[in-house]
Amino acid sequence: xxxxxxxxxxxxxxxxxxxxxxxxxxxxxxxxxxxxxxxxxxxxxxxxxxxxxxxxxxxxxxxxxxxxxxxxxxxxxxxxxxxxxxxxxxxxxxxxxxxxxxxxxxxxxxxxxxxxxxxxxxxxxxxxxxxxxxxxxxxxxxxxxxxxxxxxxxxxxxxxxxxxxxxxxxxxxxxxxxxxxxxxxxxxxxxxxxxxxxxxxxxxxxxxxxxx
Ligand code: SAH
Numbered sequence: 001x002x003x004x005x006x007x008x009x010x011x012x013x014x015x016x017x018x019x020x021x022x023x024x025x026x027x028x029x030x031x032x033x034x035x036x037x038x039x040x041x042x043x044x045x046x047x048x049x050x051x052x053x054x055x056x057x058x059x060x061x062x063x064x065x066x067x068x069x070x071x072x073x074x075x076x077x078x079x080x081x082x083x084x085x086x087x088x089x090x091x092x093x094x095x096x097x098x099x100x101x102x103x104x105x106x107x108x109x110x111x112x113x114x115x116x117x118x119x120x121x122x123x124x125x126x127x128x129x130x131x132x133x134x135x136x137x138x139x140x141x142x143x144x145x146x147x148x149x150x151x152x153x154x155x156x157x158x159x160x161x162x163x164x165x166x167x168x169x170x171x172x173x174x175x176x177x178x179x180x181x182x183x184x185x186x187x188x189x190x191x192x193x194x195x196x197x198x199x200x201x202x203x204x205x206x207x208x209x210x211x212x
Pocket of ligand 1: 056057058059082083084085086087088089090103104105106109129130131132147148201202203204205206208
């Protein structure tokens with residue numbers, strides 16, 4: 001079930017410009033239906049964002065694929081994800097042979113997704129807390145993926161990038177954001193590339209938005 005739908009989704013993603021074969025392969029393998037509530041299952045392989053409760057969303061497959069492609073990862077790279085949410089993005093990275101660490105600030109979402117990872121035998125290092133501060137114990141990271149929109153690039157996260165590592169982070173106002181790709185060329189040298197226009201839920205934390 002759903003396999004043909006995933007094939008159709010992959011075709012759509014290729015049309016929209018996804019070329020990374022490892023990303024496409026993982027999209028073909030991960031059962032997105034496991035990561036969303038039952039009531040909306042018939043939308044699962046449409047290329048749209050979907051609600052996962054608590055006012056949060058699972059990103060559109062194109063956005064997940066595009067952000068992952070931008071990280072230019074090699075197998076066994078170490079990646080930090082901010083905003084575990086449904087767990088779909090982390091599952092995708094894990095399927096690509098990446099060592100994944102993920103932080104979620106909402107305890108209910110964190111607990112639910114931790115259990116799901118356990119059930120599906122997805123081995124991701126998880127923690128509940130403010131992801132804008134990163135995860136020092138496991139730094140530096142080859143890739144950092146921020147899956148919520150921030151008012152600015154969180155400074156601590158930049159610091160936790162390995163030399164040659166990349167961070168993908170949506171930066172803008174609360175409504176729309178530009179996807180920034182930051183590459184750490186050297187200890188103090190960072191380069192930036194921008195990709196408009198995306199829409200994420202807000203990153204809330206010390207280096208993000210204040211809670212309303
Ligand atoms: N990557 C997710 C998308 C999650 S939506 C997926 O694949 O489904 C963004 C998530 O970021 C929400 O669950 C929200 O609670 C969380 N979030 C917001 N601010 C955060 C912060 N400072 N640290 C960690 N998680 C945060």
